[in-house]
Amino acid sequence: MDTKKNKDKCGLNHCLVKDFSAGKYADLQFANPDKIKKIQTQLFLQHLEYTLGQSSFYKDLYTRKKIDLARIQSIDDIGLLPLTHKEDLLNTNDLLCTDKKEIVDICLTSATSSATPTLIPQTSSDLSRLAYNEELAFSMTGINETDTILVCAALDRCFMAGMAYFLGGTKLSATMVRAGSGSPAQHWELIKLTKATVIVGVPSLMYKIGQYGRQNHGDPKDCGVKRLIAIGEPTKDETLRLLPIARELETMWKAKIYSTYASSEMATTFCECEARSGGHTRPELIIVEILGDDDQPVKPGEKGEIVVTPLGITGMPLIRFKTGDISYMIQEKCPCKRTSPRLAPVLGRKNQMLKYKGTTIFPNAVLAALEGDKRFYNGYIEAKKNSDGTDRIILYTALAQEDEPDTWIREVLQAKLRVVPEIRLITRQEADKKVYQFDKKRKRMTFFDLRKKDFLRMNRR
């Protein structure tokens, strides 16, 4: 990286993507790969220069690892740079790249995947970037200024998602309904009152809202909702086929469901276009790599860990952040003619990957096989270690009709997963108590990993 040359080329010192207007990069998503690479390289080098100029964490890391920045000439050289781990984010001060007075908002990551939430300070430029990103994501699904968007994601408690949707929707000039994390009854009433045409929320919540409507002399089909933007929970399997819950939601609401993938750390959304064939990445906002267990790039189309370098962030920029999520990049061209790379559905968390009877399986996939089936009510997975070191998977499940037979569970899992874990039936009350123990209104807790505990116990003997 030649700092001086880079500065001359863009004409600005530390110029990042500060002009977050849809027009500036509008054509880039349809551009040929060479042009995308050229623009990304430009933005990446600026990002690197800015981050290394300000962040004591990266300055120390690169000095310690003896990184020769002269070798970084384009995005193809990104692999020469060290990776950033989730634990590295715990010391926000070392990562912060601006004065305290530039910070206008503080986000916290949800603490479901780690004990300590991460603090993410944002500048006003970061909020503009967030709005730009969500505006693009919404408009890619066909949402426009005539839509009324019900956001069933928390706008408070320092969560990023709800705020990002609100900012993006207002930037698009759609009408925003800040429903937040209310009850299904409140959401249902708001949908009717505001004539919402789009719902943004967790699939299981969208299902509960519809169910509430049906139980209260209404029919979700008649509400006029055209699009469901699914967040936080999977809606597709690895071949991009809709999961039963997603199919049920489409029928229930007579609407189209779109998958999204995002996290607070990357502050960027991957959203499907109208072809619904994987989440498009925006080249001006993020560089995505898929790495194998050895932290080297996998072959095109192979599965691995998603590693991201979000571009244009000024508060707490990151370089090569390991998300811990597993997916793959889709190779086929998208019918929408965008040339920007597409990410397949997230198959699960790397640390949740289970080895079972010779197959790799994610807890998500087990529950997804049952969700949407009317006979299934709720459930969760427990992973343990057998004394021989192999994984043991126990599915705790509650049935919609507790006195009905349960043999179908085994049949469905066998057909969809080809392996059947241990199955234990529990009551609906027991299932709800476990699944919603931490947060009644946000994400369900459906995976309890006791493998480490078992390993420690076995080795203490």
Ligand SMILES: [Zn+2]
């Ligand atoms: Zn597309």
